[in-house]
Amino acid sequence: MNTLAGGQQTGQVFDSSHSPVALEVIGLSKRFGALPALEGVSFRLWQGSFHALLGGNGAGKSTLVKCVMGYQPADHGTVLIGNRECVIESARDAHRHGLGMVYQHFTLVPDMTVLENLVLSRLPIPKMIAWKKERQRLETLIAETPFRIPLHKKAGELAAGEKQKVELLKQLFLQPKILILDEPTSVLTPQEADGILGMLKERTRSHGLTVLIITHKFREVMNYADAVSVLRRGKLIYSGPLAGNTPAMLAELMIGNETIARIGERTRAEKGPVKLAINHLSADSDTGALAVDRLSLNLHGGEIVGIAGVSGNGQRELVQALSGQRKPDQGGICIDDLPYAATRREMARFRCNCLPEEPLRNACVPRMSLAGNLALRTFDRPGFTRWRWFIDAKAQKEHALELIERYRIHPSEPGRRIETLSGGNVQRLVLARELSGQADLLVVANPCFGLDFAAASEVRKQLMQARNNGAAVLLVSEDLDELLELSDRIAVMFEGRLIYEAPIAAVDLDEIGLKMAGH
Template identity: 35%
Template sequence: MEPIIELRNVVKQFPGVLANDHVNLALYPGETHALVGENGAGKSTLMKILYGQYAPDEGEILIDGISCRYDVTGARQHKIGMVYQNFMQIPQMSILENIILGNAPVSKGMIDYASAEKKVRTYLERFHMPVSPHTLIRNLSVGERQKIEIIKVLYFDARILILDEPTAVLTPQESEELFQIIETLKEEQRSIVFISHKLREVIAVGDRITVMSKGRVVQEGWKRGEVTETEIARAMIGKQNVQLIQNQRENTPGKTVLELNKLWYFDELGVPRLRDLSLQVRSGEILGIGGVEGNGQTELIRILIGMLRPSYGEILVEQIDLTKASVAKRRQAGIGFVSDDRMTEGLVLDGTIEENVIAGNECDAKFSDGFLLKYGRIREYCKNLIGDYDIKGLTPGKHVKMLSGGNMQKIILAREIERKPKVLIAAQPTRGLDIGAINSVRELLLEQRKAGTAVILVSADLEELMSLSDRMLILFEGSISGEVTDVLHVTEEEIGLMMGGAGEHAEQKSH
């Protein structure tokens, strides 16, 4: 059989990064081709090339055997469609307008809304969505938005669908529904590129599996059933040792350090984001907080560090009420914070390492006399940190933006840990890091646990939560839908149900 589309020796370079290094990839009609790799392996770049958003520096793309160069419009004319992970939709527009965007039928100079609506309705029915095409996108749930994203590409009859990490924001049950949709698409002889870093999905969905690492294809076209998860993992990482550090759970937690009582938070539109949330964290304990993203994790973190004020409820650290305290006061009271957005909230990228490590502590007697900064001392301190935390090849005056993701994260952790926090909030601490850096971050968190810090780990990565937490809470629509006390003996399915709000707690708590 002829491939419907084929990439040959595609090279794409960005300043300082070789994103795609002579990549080859072939896609056949009616197949699902899974593309796996760690963050930064070059999958997204490759797909953007396929969808015409980037032009390759070298190499060629053959569609039905003919070499083509095209932009996004061209890609859509070749019936190539992209389903984005973060939904390329306009929330203020209706479902209808979002779907016809770029392909609006025109009659007599006007958009023919009537015929478009008819067509869209049939798709909505096919995907069992009982909503009006005039509903605004912003009123839809994440799962519904995903389906709209797929309808968008079917609307122009795409025969090649690129799904970029489509399950990242779905519950396991919603993912299952998506896989069924993929099956029906295959039956219609459409080809699907399925990008993921979740190995189990890849095995389940992919007819063929290609693995990328550091911009290169390291394994092309493994057939379904010929390969195990471990083999894929090894190919992804490129090392034999894929062992991630685990919490040994050897000592028992101490007294309660942080306590949240009946916390509520309403956003500026009056929508409740946190409902009646109570929890305790004890010293020497890692409390994992899981759930599908967007179920209150961000709000919870921001309320904990003081960037948002709760609407109701109280926050206690060692019995001291911090509900109305500012960020600075809370930091003094012993709250440390590793942001999930290290490039903006965690660091000043344009600043030097020195400037970054003293932030929030600049009035400390170590660094200043209250007005003048003691740059000599700061430099000394910074050098020590670089040594202590094994941040390789750095000088204190270096700009942070030149560092690798792992080193950036180490600097943040060093800054926060050196303040000897009583509570350490780590949000997605290993996101986007390579395996070596992930292990150093895990090690640092476990050291903090040992030292008696109460650690809150917020993560979207179930594996990470299950290997590090002493206890887990799952958030659903702003309240706790389930608690896992015995982390060693829980299945992903059970957690999945809690993530979808179907846990026991959820039933008890709503209404």
């Protein structure tokens, strides 16, 4: 299924029968209010193994590792490390027992440089910091890894992929015996992911490091894991060696009898007229550096154009310029041959919608209700107002109830604050808002970031449907598989420009890889 998956398997086949147990969890349970997140989960982690933890959205994977790390207290259950019972109540305790973790959400201080962030994570933090020595130590550490990170840059200026690398470096710097990773590769290119996972795998063999990794990508599981555990709705369904399992079997374990949306057929072969025309568009990043550099692109109705590229090459700024979050410095955007300045009136008129990355941060009002968030686009349109200027709360609520049901948003209370929802449900809500009224132009960025398999294919199905209905879709993604699956045309963005463009039938994967690296 994946041509990028080379023979990355390093070392010999792992044999658990000769290894001691590095970490054992017995009968772990945790409730959030009335909601059981974990119910009596027990499993073992063999020393020197590469263990994958699988499960759908809300299956309790993150909760499980957070309980182990002492980030949240478990209600019941014990954690044994090296056959000794341990009480872990803080990151400090976890560190003392040789545990390290890379969290799903970034934990860097945005205003500090990479160097400062890395030194900050040292435990204990020295009273006096010899910056020169620290820098040298870090440089040697980085030289051992396949990453190239500028130490002087501020963490806030890094793209998601680079941030993830720094998070990983932070942990490697501490030299843990057991490393837990929560979806570490979701923002990386396949090559970057292979680089990181390959290095970790090698460390399991050479340093006896034990890795527990949460991931949604079967390719990574099949290529790197020795053992696998599967959670479904807070219960452990399977735990054992990977050998003998196929991705289909694992998927079935994860999802049970839930149905998975098929991507859907690509219909309508002929393209529509040019919907979106970008002419020599330039935009600065937050720091004032040129991020989008005289970029031009035409997008037709009824096609999906995928923009590939390593994160940090101006994709974010491009999406922001198209969605109205950033003022372009030069050049123009035209829709249907008319200039477009991303005002509310134009958005409604051209039916131009956007699914940005990190939807809770970029497209929702966290403290507002589901109904309010679903009404962000429509609240001032006829049908949602009373006496022209007044909000019709009842219409909003009815509309919300309909969308919540249609898009299966959970929990289904329109009055609930959106910040209490899980990531997958927030994504579904934004999807419901942006796609439910017929969209003619869709700007989409990393729509499946952090979504499980079932939710991701649901999102992709919706995008394909929008395209089949004649919408022009610009899909910016760091996930090449997703781009290959959905796009009619693929372009590669490097340093703010498009340096490669080809229809999907003529795409050469090796060339894309090279172009992404700037060759």
